[in-house]
Amino acid sequence: MTPNPTIPRLAIVVGGGPAPGINGVISAVTIEADNKDIEVFGIQDGYHWLVKGDLGKVRTLQKHQVAQMYIRGGSMLGTSRTNPTKKKEDMDQVLECFRKMKFSALVSIGGDDTAYTASQIYRAVTAAGGSLRIAHVPKTIDNDLPLPGSTPTFGFETARHYGVSSVRNLAEDARTTGRWYIVVCMGRAAGHLALGIGKASAATLTIIPEEFGFNEKHKPNTIAFRRLCDTIVGTIIKRIENKKNYGVIVLAEGLIESVREELRVILDKTNGKYGTYETDDFDNLRMGEIEFGKLIRELVMERLTLPDPKSKAPAFRLHELLGEKIEPYGLTAKLIDKDLGYELRCADPIPFDAEYTRDLGYGAVKFLLSEEATKYGAVITFEQGRMIPQPFEAMIDPVTKKMRTRHVNIHGESFEVARRYMIRLQRRDFDNPEMLANLARVVKKTVPEFRKEFEYLVEPGASVTE
Numbered sequence: 001m002t003p004n005p006t007i008p009r010l011a012i013v014v015g016g017g018p019a020p021g022i023n024g025v026i027s028a029v030t031i032e033a034d035n036k037d038i039e040v041f042g043i044q045d046g047y048h049w050l051v052k053g054d055l056g057k058v059r060t061l062q063k064h065q066v067a068q069m070y071i072r073g074g075s076m077l078g079t080s081r082t083n084p085t086k087k088k089e090d091m092d093q094v095l096e097c098f099r100k101m102k103f104s105a106l107v108s109i110g111g112d113d114t115a116y117t118a119s120q121i122y123r124a125v126t127a128a129g130g131s132l133r134i135a136h137v138p139k140t141i142d143n144d145l146p147l148p149g150s151t152p153t154f155g156f157e158t159a160r161h162y163g164v165s166s167v168r169n170l171a172e173d174a175r176t177t178g179r180w181y182i183v184v185c186m187g188r189a190a191g192h193l194a195l196g197i198g199k200a201s202a203a204t205l206t207i208i209p210e211e212f213g214f215n216e217k218h219k220p221n222t223i224a225f226r227r228l229c230d231t232i233v234g235t236i237i238k239r240i241e242n243k244k245n246y247g248v249i250v251l252a253e254g255l256i257e258s259v260r261e262e263l264r265v266i267l268d269k270t271n272g273k274y275g276t277y278e279t280d281d282f283d284n285l286r287m288g289e290i291e292f293g294k295l296i297r298e299l300v301m302e303r304l305t306l307p308d309p310k311s312k313a314p315a316f317r318l319h320e321l322l323g324e325k326i327e328p329y330g331l332t333a334k335l336i337d338k339d340l341g342y343e344l345r346c347a348d349p350i351p352f353d354a355e356y357t358r359d360l361g362y363g364a365v366k367f368l369l370s371e372e373a374t375k376y377g378a379v380i381t382f383e384q385g386r387m388i389p390q391p392f393e394a395m396i397d398p399v400t401k402k403m404r405t406r407h408v409n410i411h412g413e414s415f416e417v418a419r420r421y422m423i424r425l426q427r428r429d430f431d432n433p434e435m436l437a438n439l440a441r442v443v444k445k446t447v448p449e450f451r452k453e454f455e456y457l458v459e460p461g462a463s464v465t466e
Contacts, residue, residue: 004037006369007133010105011098012061013043014079015114018345019139019155021357022109024070026077028361029107030061036369041101046080046110047117050097051090058101071354073346083113083281085120095124098132105133105368107361111140112396112403113282115379119392122377134377135364135389138403141344144190146395146406148383154360157352159186159344160196166340167201167248174246179334180236182300184293186341187252188284189405194252197340199418204247205235206422209254210408218405220258225322227457228259229299234425234454236304236333241438245333247423251296253287253341260285262322266295269321293337304331329443356382363387379403427458 003009010033012026030040043050044057069076084090098106098121108118118136125132138145141159143152163185170181183203185194191208198206207228209220232249239247256263267277267290275290299318306328319326349357363380367373367389378389395403408415429435430451440450 007038007105009039011041011103012107014077015046015110019141020158020347020349021154021353022075023072024357025361027066027070028358030066032362032365042077045078047082047084048080050094053093073348081280107364108136133368133373135367136379137360142187143192146404147381158350162347163197164201171248178246181248182337183250184339190407191252198250203250204423206250208252209258210410223258225262297335297337306330
């Protein structure tokens with residue numbers, strides 16, 4: 001094979017968490033590059049080995065190795081969250097490895113952190129007078145990257161598909177056994193996955209951080225655990241009033257950021273019972289290390305049920321840690337917490353993502369061979385069937401050093417539909433005397449007492465949707 005004069009050697013690297021379809025991108029890039037007489041190399045485990053100067057995990061990729069991988073989940077190249085931009089010596093090691101391997105192009109597959117890494121590699125090589133063409137293929141099951149229009153990130157539709165199946169099964173189990181499931185769904189910065197799963201599975205209630213708005217730094221507004229728990233308790237009360245003491249509640253894990261202040265208080269005072277407060281190489285909070293569902297379940301149970309007289313554990317301990325005094329309602333309810341996310345990340349891609357990742361992989365190679373790739377590094381996107389390379393500068397926020405976050409549009413009809421079919425306290429419940437009396441009766445409260453405890457949830461400004 002005569003090497004391609006434009007790109008003799010191309011490397012593929014995967015960073016961040018897994019997402020269905022990674023192998024589809026690897027397969028498409030390898031096949032199209034091979035068709036163009038480009039030698040392809042796969043870098044194992046992200047930048048983990050390269051920051052150590054170890055080239056032993058770099059291997060050639062050929063058509064026969066990847067031909068059928070596009071329908072498989074996981075990543076044949078592995079992945080890691082190693083951040084080579086954190087230390088100059090790490091970046092220098094990566095650049096030296098690229099120089100030794102004589103790579104002329106790089107396809108980076110990952111989310112916002114990996115995109116930033118790719119942009120910094122491009123900048124460093126260019127600043128040194130070198131040449132390295134870079135295409136970044138955006139991936140995340142969170143669907144929170146700012147792709148054109150409503151184009152999803154690859155992996156999202158597959159994750160939603162399998163997530164909906166899981167929640168539907170839980171909903172039937174809840175109905176059959178008379179219990180409640182609190183499902184914490186992945187979605188660090190946005191509620192797309194939680195809402196997509198909750199809406200399509202007809203979950204009883206879905207709560208996402210977008211409901212409470214964001215500050216000037218684009219971080220979720222701080223709310224109290226009480227607001228979150230009262231929203232859940234209100235849903236349970238409405239269901240009990242309707243003679244249905246069961247259901248599924250879906251929470252986006254990004255709500256952890258919304259209650260971050262009180263969460264730190266509880267984690268610091270409970271000696272690891274609910275996890276630990278840790279960050280990764282990119283200073284992201286390791287949400288998987290926090291048992292958020294367990295914590296919410298116990299906070300809600302303290303509100304709903306009377307303490308067990310046989311238990312030696314102090315009653316209302318969590319609320320006391322937050323400086324709150326509560327009076328339980330004496331209701332009977334079974335609550336079970338469950339995390340949903342890790343089982344979705346390496347699922348075999350559904351046809352949508354299998355097709356989509358072929359487009360992205362082909363598009364990455366096409367861009368790298370174009371004249372435009374000599375001018376800028378780009379994020380590969382598609383809109384209405386056309387490839388649109390987006391320059392790094394247009395996609396990455398220079399302040400946060402991340403790709404700008406795409407949040408759920410809570411002012412659109414799609415979110416309006418989702419809210420309409422949830423069971424939660426609403427303004428009309430408090431404007432209907434009969435309904436209000438029934439709800440108060442469930443928790444053995446007078447109407448004024450019930451208003452005092454719950455009406456704030458539906459007041460103007462209680463959330464950005466009210």
